Amino acid sequence: MYAGKERDPNCTVPTKIVMQLSEKLLNKGRTAVTDNYYTSLELGHKFLHHETHLLGTLRSNRKGNPRDVTQKLKVSEIIGKENSKGVCIMKWKNKRDVVMLSTRHTTETVNVNRRSGPIQKPAAVVEYNAAKSSIDLSDQMSSYCSALRKIIKWYRKIAIELLLGTVVVNSHFLYKEIHDNKMSITEFRENIVQGLLFHPNRSTHLGLARKGK
Known part of the structure; x- marks a missing residue:
């Protein structure tokens, strides 16, 4: 930075x-x-x-x-x-x-x-383009369903981008490598949300919120 x-x-x-x-x-x-x-x-x-x-x-x-x-x-x-x-x-x-x-x-x-x-x-030039293509792809995938919003504190943007952008993209890559699964980044994000919301060990208020909905 x-x-x-x-x-x-x-x-x-x-x-x-x-x-x-x-x-x-x-x-x-x-x-x-x-x-x-x-x-x-x-x-x-x-x-x-x-x-x-x-x-x-x-x-x-x-x-x-x-x-x-x-x-x-x-x-x-x-x-x-x-x-x-x-x-x-x-x-x-x-x-x-x-x-x-x-x-x-x-x-x-x-x-x-x-x-x-x-x-x-x-x-x-050929080798440079080949090397930076993975970075461009990572930035592109991170931009899908971005959680970034207009906020004053710049460091909050960095934290959100790292946690909900870069980390998710890297996790998606590792998941596909380990499980040989071609799941899209959007589906991967949805599965993470589902896992966080509906995990049986989550606190009761999440379950109540789900029932109320």
Whole structure:
């Protein structure tokens, strides 16, 4: 959560956040995928120091970006520059400019099939899209039957979203994996409510409310 400006002589706030959250996952050859708020040359160097790769979209005005990558490109053109530590910053022109940072990729492209026909796409972009699709899907599923309402206290929104949004979506995923059941997220939510309301060990007032209804 953003708590205002923080000063740290060792790194910027976005880098500090990522390093703290990934502390127990470092030094194991993993790859972290971040969006453009967190991605930076600084974070790439810190991850490599801990034997971890970084892949993410990058803001074009981020400090340390090579000038060569800021030039204008034609559609389907790609340009990139890699430093001595293995951090590559690239820019690809599709419908709009896409700036990426990767410690795993250079400017190599792969063939991607579309309805309009095959196109050449940077391997970094393909892997990034594949990695973030699960996050997009989680956000989408969490938005179904959202319990969020207009309230003044921001921390209440976070608590509600975590308990009734993210936790339910994660539980739904685990349930399907364990039971090999393709139950929809809506049906899963309904079963949770039914279980909470009509559980035999629930207090008497719930039973009375049910009879009264």
